[in-house]
Amino acid sequence: MSDPSGLMLKPHQRATALRLLIVADQISDAAPIANALAAAHMTFRSEVAATEGAYRSLLQDNLFDAVLVNESPQAPIAPLVALQLLGQSGQKIPVIAIAPAWDDERVSRYRQLGIADCVARERIFTLPEILERSLLPANSKLSAPLKLLPSPLPKKASTTANRIIQQMWEYPDLERRLHRAANRLHESLGIDRCLIFLPDGEQKMKVRYTSKATTEKDRFLGSVCQASERYYNLLSQGIPVVFSCVDEQSPTVVQKMAALWEFRAVAAVPILYQQSYLGMLGLQYCDREHEWTEAELTLARTVAGQCALALHQSRLERQCYQQQQWTQLLHRLSQILNRDRDTETKLQQMVDCIGKGFEGERVFLLRLERDTEMLETSSEWRANSELPSLSGVRVPLGEWQRLLNSNEDYQTCRYFQAVKFPQCCWDKPAMCKILEDGQARSLLSLPIFLRGELVGFLNLQTCSQSRSFSAEEISILSSATNSLAIALEAARQDNYLEREIAERTQQLEAAKKRSDAENQAKSELLSTMSHELRTPLTSIIGFSRMLIDRCYGDLNDKQQQYVSAIASSGEHLLSLINDLLDISKIEANKEELYVEILSVEEICLASLSILQERAKQAGLALNLDIHGDVAVCAADRRRLKQILVNLLSNAVKFTEEGSISLKVEPQGRMLAFSVIDTGIGMSPENLKHLFQPFHQIKTHLHRKHKGTGLGLALSRKLARLHKGDLTVTSQEGKGTCFTLHLPRTDSASDCS
Secondary structure, eight states, X not given: OOOGGGGOOOOOOOOSOXXXXXXXXXXXXXXXXXXXXXXXXXXXXXXXXXXXHHHHHHHHHOOOSEEEEEOOTTOSSOHHHHHHHHHHXXXXXXXXXXXXXXXXXXXXXXXXXXXXXXXXXXXXGGHHHHHHHHHGGGGGGSSSOOXXXXXXXXXXXXXXXXXXXXXXXXXXXXXXXXXXXXXXXXXXXXXXXXXXXXXXXXXXXXXXXXXXXXXXXXXXXXXXXXXOHHHHHHHHTTOOEXXXXXXXXXXXXXXXHHHHHTOSEEEEEEEEETTEEEEXXXXXXXXXXXXXXXXXXXXXXXXHHHHHHHHHXXXXXXXXHHHHHHHHHHHHHHHXXXXXXXXXXHHHXXXXXXXXXXXXXXXXXXXXXXXXXXEEEEXXXXXXXXXXXXXXXXXXXXXXXXXXXXXXXXXXXXXXXXXXXXXXXXXXXXXXXXXXXXXXXXXXXXXXXXXXXEEEEEEEEESSSOOOOOHHHHHHHHHHHHHHHHHHHHHHHHHHXXXXXXXXXXXXXXXXXHHHHHHHHHHXXXXXXXXXXXXXXXXXXXXXXXXXXXXXXXXXXXXXXXXXXXXXXXXXXXXXXXXXXXXXXXXXXXXXXXXXXXXXXXXXXXXXXXXXXXXXXXXOEEEEEEOTTOOEEEEEHHHHHHHXXXXXXXXXXXXXXXXXEEEEEEETTEEEEEEEEOSOOOOHHXXXXXXXXXXXXXXXXXXXXXXXXXXXXXXXXXXXXXXXXXXXXXXXXXXXXEEEEEEOTTTGGXXX
């Protein structure tokens, strides 16, 4: 057994790092260049220019030792353009072109025009040598002489490493790159197993990739490496851990792993990127002992370095993609917030978006009920329907806050994360209920504030395995709570308005019931009074008429005057009682219409004939104008005549000279009966109160003509009972036009 701390591969002494400017469309195009230089153990710093503007800016702000231009159809600039811009910047450094394929004519032309050298993409591994050759004449510009260090590998092994690296980067995706690395390393070393360990959500090292020829590979995929903390510390420092022979003198943890994994010799080579421990390569011999050589470990370490670059690049690409997705997520949340939908639907859609955008298994809101100091779960999203729902579960605010306040991150950064959630809930009964019902293993909770006031919490849970959310994810989710806060406040306002509307509706319904009861009582009272008053009034009017007609002898002038006043007052009172009775019937929904097809000309002439004598005495002309397309209408004969007579009577009362016209014409699906006079007209103030019961316009003609003040109110109610209306237009001093609107015969059947 060899000491695991004694096989650390010490880096060779290197010259000052080269400063390189790489022109490429994207990072993945620059990766093979960096990989070729790293494989030759060159120390360098590089900048990537993906646009011509970026290239100009980098040349202006930095000093470089060389420019490497990757030629492709998507390349931002060609090598000759790069050379021209370099000359404009005043820097005299070599430009090396990386061409898709070798072309003698192109290389010759490039060199004639000033390009230092050219390398074909399939021979990118020769770039370090070409770069060294190109820089030799310009050593004076370097802060220290450049010297390519000899490879610690034999020539054959160096060729093997270059071939593995080249074959790895032929693939664009991480999975195939790592599989290819494991396969080629397995073949080159002749081992029994080549395993690649990467951390899971709980930072446990699990077998994620194996070589194709690995013994029992299906058995070990997903297995956890149970190494001790000491060995993890060595690996995280870049020190390989190797055992050439596992026997009874080996550490206990190694013996247990050897028994479980059935190996005799093992080498664990760390995968590090800039001192960050990303995983490890596991190399195993199962049926024999093996003395690991420095060349073998150097080869493994070289491949591990390429794996680290591939993992880092994949992580960068994933981060870029995630940033794009998260930006779109915040945009979608904003769009949902601005949609014209009810707030509960908005909240559910927003939670659904968050659930689909992050690798959680359950997302839900805890909404604060101010009046009860309780938190209630709502707007829940689940990754699959098999997960139990937590919708409607309630938690006391105090118990939840005790959970959060015990966490330092919540106190400083306003979020609570529990990778092992069950361990936080043993002394909190309500939380235990959520845990038991929801089967949660990890929790991330972020408070939702609106104008400094707490309105709820956004919660993400995992159930199948524990998981830690990254700082970037927490930052995006914190931004998402702003939209949720606005939606929650809108929901609270909606609930408040709904309660207010419900209460007001109950009050209105109660008031309506009282009003209906009062109206019913009033209608019954009016009906009874009208009936009881009509009988004696009829007698009074009849007897007074008999006295006026001198049926029982002559009357003197004073008696004649009084009897006439009795008859006139009785008729006025009877008219008032009849109108009151009609209105009370309509309000009590007891008025029935007998709709029939009527001749428009006949009903108009009958109405005009009643007012003809009064109009003649007043010196007024009566006119009738019926449109040629109008012949019949559908209405209750008695009620239609009552409305027209009422309108014509008012026109005669308030017209001192001129004419009164009854005009009938179609207006769309309605039929318009217009009574137009040239009378005194009305002011806008009088028009506002015109159809109110017992309202009469105060004019100099008011005392001359008595009225009940109910005629227009009754006429409008009768018009609306016909599913029509009564409207008015008037101009003071110029006349008035009342228009009765009735459904035409093709739609009037609905009135019945």
